[in-house]
Amino acid sequence: MTGNDENLVEVRNLTFRFGARIIFDDVDVDIRRGKITTIMGPSGTGKTTLLRMIGGQLKPFAGEVRVDGRDVPKLSSVQLYHLRMRMGMMFQSGALFTGFSVYDNVAFPLREHTRLSETMIRDLVLMKLQAVGLRGARDLMPAELSGGMARRVALARAIALDPMMIMYDEPFTGQDPITVGVIMKLIRMINDTLGLTSIVVSHDVQEISSISDYIYMLSNGKVVGQGTPEQMWQSDSPWVTQFMKAQPDGPVPFHYPAIDLAEDLFA
Amino acid sequence: MLDWLQMLGRGGLDFFERLGRGHVFVLRVLASVPVVFLQPRLIVTQIYSVGVLSLVIIVVSGLNVGMVLGLQMYNTLVDFGAETSLGPVVALSLVRELGPVVAGLLFAGRAGSALTAEIGLMKATEQLSGMEMMAVDPVKRIVAPRFVAGLISMPLLAAMFSAVGILGGYFVGVGLLGIDDGAFWSQMQSKVDLYEDVMNGVIKSIVFGVVITWIAVFEGYDAVPTTEGVSRATTNTVVYASLAVLGLDFVLTALMFGS
Numbered sequence: 001m002t003g004n005d006e007n008l009v010e011v012r013n014l015t016f017r018f019g020a021r022i023i024f025d026d027v028d029v030d031i032r033r034g035k036i037t038t039i040m041g042p043s044g045t046g047k048t049t050l051l052r053m054i055g056g057q058l059k060p061f062a063g064e065v066r067v068d069g070r071d072v073p074k075l076s077s078v079q080l081y082h083l084r085m086r087m088g089m090m091f092q093s094g095a096l097f098t099g100f101s102v103y104d105n106v107a108f109p110l111r112e113h114t115r116l117s118e119t120m121i122r123d124l125v126l127m128k129l130q131a132v133g134l135r136g137a138r139d140l141m142p143a144e145l146s147g148g149m150a151r152r153v154a155l156a157r158a159i160a161l162d163p164m165m166i167m168y169d170e171p172f173t174g175q176d177p178i179t180v181g182v183i184m185k186l187i188r189m190i191n192d193t194l195g196l197t198s199i200v201v202s203h204d205v206q207e208i209s210s211i212s213d214y215i216y217m218l219s220n221g222k223v224v225g226q227g228t229p230e231q232m233w234q235s236d237s238p239w240v241t242q243f244m245k246a247q248p249d250g251p252v253p254f255h256y257p258a259i260d261l262a263e264d265l266f267a
Numbered sequence: 268m269l270d271w272l273q274m275l276g277r278g279g280l281d282f283f284e285r286l287g288r289g290h291v292f293v294l295r296v297l298a299s300v301p302v303v304f305l306q307p308r309l310i311v312t313q314i315y316s317v318g319v320l321s322l323v324i325i326v327v328s329g330l331n332v333g334m335v336l337g338l339q340m341y342n343t344l345v346d347f348g349a350e351t352s353l354g355p356v357v358a359l360s361l362v363r364e365l366g367p368v369v370a371g372l373l374f375a376g377r378a379g380s381a382l383t384a385e386i387g388l389m390k391a392t393e394q395l396s397g398m399e400m401m402a403v404d405p406v407k408r409i410v411a412p413r414f415v416a417g418l419i420s421m422p423l424l425a426a427m428f429s430a431v432g433i434l435g436g437y438f439v440g441v442g443l444l445g446i447d448d449g450a451f452w453s454q455m456q457s458k459v460d461l462y463e464d465v466m467n468g469v470i471k472s473i474v475f476g477v478v479i480t481w482i483a484v485f486e487g488y489d490a491v492p493t494t495e496g497v498s499r500a501t502t503n504t505v506v507y508a509s510l511a512v513l514g515l516d517f518v519l520t521a522l523m524f525g526s
Binding site for chain 1: 389392393394396397398399400401402403404408
């Protein structure tokens, strides 16, 4: 086994393409155990793709993705499913099962993977829902939930099996400030009280730098910056500065690549 | 010219690639069918939504087809004084052809499209991905029970279509046009063979059930996960399944009744 035990996830020399587009070009990322690590970067840089590779839903073209010492792309499907039982993921949309109530959604992984009695499952579900503050909403259907509530239910479902790590895909996007505050508090609280490891994909700079322990910034298929939030704010890399300070132009250009304007107009 | 050739080649490759994916997919589904029977509750729920909810349209159409058959056939048969043959004529056309085929077309439109839309939307809203990340295989949990339910429902619906159709023919022939009650049934009994006619009809409906359900679940699972993608997949299901039913019907009829 390579690497050290401090890292739960180790990504080495990762390369991935969608058709001709290069998503990752020789990327290294370490996720430390027990910490909240954030993957940041402009839209379309493959942040979600990285989560899918850690979860084994996509295979890289080259490189290693090690989770708890196992090389995910090389696992058999049975081994992969065993590993996934120890991972939680909160999708951007929540991905709740629309045909099930809130209660049944949270109970789903327990019913599928354990032989617990219904009374035991009930206790567990209510405890998970209590943790996200939605014990009273257990009988609602997903269509009756606000976006923020749906994400909290998804979070309760993701921690139902007490995973070793949890991945958040854009947890704040499109939420009102109160909900953002609630989700921030939940990510920190769940990380610390359950002693698990969190990976957050986000581009909400302010919010995420207040709860992250470590940040990676991806752009154009490369890691363009990494460090603690303080180091990121003080970074002199133009990529990092442009992103953290929300500047419209910089290494990420304002204009989509095109021929010269004058040439285009008189063509 | 070269462009045209290139397009043809690309189209051909895409077609065969998709055909291959469809076959690999159905093998995966078949492999998980035994597991599904360990959770009969899943199948029962799906039989309700695939089969029971299709009953209304099947029964209404069956009744109508039977009544129209009775009316039209009577007009021809009465010229030859053979109106008591109405019983076997109605029964044979329903049991051999119209039952499986029309029930198949209706099943593709009612249940097949619903299956595709449901699975496609689950994919578009990341529910299938979410399930994979919870270490539950969506092919086992979502697709296989629906596939089994389709296989069980379709022959039953086709049988019901034929039975109700025969009743429709009876109402028109005996009730409305005054054919002799006993002649209607006894002629039917002597002319319709259990193996030659009824079983062959059942075999047809089983084959159609497999093909329609297969197309429906594959189109849903393979749909492009966007609004347009799901809508296209739903249309594809109805078109491909209907064409498959009609095409296979000819082949099966030629094999069964050809010589």
